[in-house]
Amino acid sequence: xxxxxxxxxxxxxxxxxxxxxxxxxxxxxxxxxxxxxxxxxxxxxxxxxxxxxxxxxxxxxxxxxxxxxxxxxxxxxxxxxxxxxxxxxxxxxxxxxxxxxxxxxxxxxxxxxxxxxxxxxxxxxxxxxxxxxxxxxxxxxxxxxxxxxxxxxxxxxxxxxxxxxxxxxxxxxxxxxxxxxxxxxxxxxxxxxxxxxxxxxxxxx
Numbered sequence: 001x002x003x004x005x006x007x008x009x010x011x012x013x014x015x016x017x018x019x020x021x022x023x024x025x026x027x028x029x030x031x032x033x034x035x036x037x038x039x040x041x042x043x044x045x046x047x048x049x050x051x052x053x054x055x056x057x058x059x060x061x062x063x064x065x066x067x068x069x070x071x072x073x074x075x076x077x078x079x080x081x082x083x084x085x086x087x088x089x090x091x092x093x094x095x096x097x098x099x100x101x102x103x104x105x106x107x108x109x110x111x112x113x114x115x116x117x118x119x120x121x122x123x124x125x126x127x128x129x130x131x132x133x134x135x136x137x138x139x140x141x142x143x144x145x146x147x148x149x150x151x152x153x154x155x156x157x158x159x160x161x162x163x164x165x166x167x168x169x170x171x172x173x174x175x176x177x178x179x180x181x182x183x184x185x186x187x188x189x190x191x192x193x194x195x196x197x198x199x200x201x202x203x204x205x
Contacts, residue, residue: 002050004113004164005049005164006061006162007164008160009041011156012156018128022035022130023035025088033131041090041128042162043073045102046102047115049115049116054170057109057113063108064104064161065161065178070157071101071175072095072097072155073092073126074093076090076152078147087129088135088139088146094126098158101161105161160195169183170183176202177191
């Protein structure tokens with residue numbers, strides 16, 4: 001059964017910072033959880049989930065995306081989950097807009113999919129994973145290394161809502177352009193540059 005995810009993918013300096021840190025940890029401690037596939041720094045907003053009618057997900061994401069333009073947040077510091085499988089991550093300080101966007105995704109998509117228990121929680125933990133899966137025995141060493149680093153404190157805006165199907169981009173809804181992008185457009189440098197230009201114009205106005 002194919003699984004879907006709704007996420008935001010970092011851009012600009014935040015993307016560069018997170019990617020560099022992921023590879024730094026992977027190389028230094030010889031772990032591959034995040035780098036097993038190509039490392040893509042992101043924040044999961046909903047899922048993973050399965051659904052019978054894919055088009056309904058796309059329509060709901062578009063409808064919700066139309067309500068938002070600038071959605072700020074801060075890549076603040078570091079933290080971890082200490083459960084059955086340990087995870088070390090970049091801690092995200094969400095704005096009221098980001099919290100509301102995620103709440104709406106959870107509310108709408110939860111009605112038409114088999115959502116995860118954490119998707120229904122009001123106190124959702126926004127995060128971007130640095131290391132997981134094969135770190136259990138090395139967790140303490142990695143955490144000691146990470147927590148001694150200077151807090152990133154990177155300000156960023158969510159520009160696109162990404163719909164993932166089976167680990168591949170299906171669509172992206174661009175909050176700046178107010179446009180649904182198919183996979184080819186979502187991966188296009190032309191459309192990304194157009195998004196960034198419009199974002200900069202929006203911020204300057």
